[in-house]
Amino acid sequence: MLAVPILYLGAALAGALVPVNADWREAEDGTTIYLRSNGVHTDIVMPARAQGLDWRPLLPESDFAAPPFEARWFGFGAGERRVYLDTPAWRDLTAATAFHALAGGERVLHVDRTAEPGRDLVAIRLRPEEYRRLWAAVRAEFDGPPRRLDHPGYGDDDAFYRGRGRASAVQTCNQWVADKLRLAGVKTSLWSPFVEGLTWRYRRADSSQPG
Secondary structure, three states, X not given: OOHHHHHHHHHHHHHHHOEEOOOOOOOOOOEEEEEEEOOOOEEEEEEOEEOOEEOOOOOOHHHOOOOOOOOOEEEEEXXXXXXXXXXXXXXXXXXXXXXXXXXXXXXXXXXXXXXXXXXXXXEEEEOHHHHHHHHHHHHXXXXXXXOEOOOOOOOOOEEEEEEXXXXXXXOOHHHHHHHHHXXXXXXXXXXXXXXXXXXXXXXXXXXXXXX
16 A cells, blocks of 8 residues: 555656756746746746737636736646635545545636736746747647636636646646646656646746746
């Protein structure tokens, strides 16, 4: 029984150390995006509008209960449906929900519309073509027009949407972020089911000084 978690942790460590897009270097000038973490889960935080691409028409203010007057940033995360919708706080996690998260379940997207990127950030400055690839990769995860789920969200500025594919112990929320960075051409970890295996590659950021 102990062999499974030990092998999982060993694979996670190895995957965190092996890079993809190994020759990538951060741009000296470009568009800054952030990875925002709570220690367990990572979101991609992108400007509302940059490089001629605008999230606001796709994710309108009407989808959110009471978003900031000026939406300058959008945060994107992915996770297993039951974990996201039925677990607003970790104390709400049940054994059945945890099983679905590990075994695999429907993936949903969580979006927040904010005035500031948030706290506990790492920053990545992207070239225009890298940013456009990242934008397209995140956009594709809605699998068509964004379809908001009938759920109140966690607060006034967030909403859930139908996603694409399945989330599991292999395809975790953090690996979802790593996959998007890989598609953008950014250096990232081969397999990073945990936050630490993903964010260690990037510079810490002060959210009060975007970019």
